[in-house]
Amino acid sequence: MTVRLFKNAYLERMTYMPIYLFLPVWLAAIVVVFIYSLPQPFFHGLFLYVSGYLTWTLTEYLGHRFFFHFNFSSESGRKLIYVIHGNHHELPKDKLRNMMPLSITIPLAILIWLLPMPQAVVRERRFSVDF
Numbered sequence: 378m379t380v381r382l383f384k385n386a387y388l389e390r391m392t393y394m395p396i397y398l399f400l401p402v403w404l405a406a407i408v409v410v411f412i413y414s415l416p417q418p419f420f421h422g423l424f425l426y427v428s429g430y431l432t433w434t435l436t437e438y439l440g441h442r443f444f445f446h447f448n449f450s451s452e453s454g455r456k457l458i459y460v461i462h463g464n465h466h467e468l469p470k471d472k473l474r475n476m477m478p479l480s481i482t483i484p485l486a487i488l489i490w491l492l493p494m495p496q497a498v499v500r501e502r503r504f505s506v507d508f
């Protein structure tokens with residue numbers, strides 16, 4: 378059972394993230410990032426893994442706490458929050474919406490990659506490998 382969020386079928390499909398799509402996409406992403414990061418000194422890789430895990434956990438918590446549950450006064454704001462996250466609380470066992478859909482994940486990943494911090498980490502890695 379799922380909640381219909383958009384009348385347009387294409388937009389509706391863009392809100393789904395079934396497990397059979399999640400697993401191969403994220404497995405491919407993990408393999409690509411792992412290969413891209415080689416060779417990596419062990420402690421540098423461990424530091425990047427732990428700092429990335431902590432940063433993402435904090436970001437996810439803060440986003441959930443302060444954005445996904447923001448109490449908009451306008452009707453359009455409440456609809457936005459419902460489409461983004463509120464439907465998940467209405468039907469928490471919806472198998473098509475248990476994870477962030479690729480229509481959001483891919484642009485978000487590109488935005489995060491364009492931030493100065495990931496670029497600096499890559500520059501440092503290349504520096505440490507080259508010298």
Ligand SMILES: [Zn+2]
Binds near residue numbers: 445462
């Ligand atoms: Zn929530």
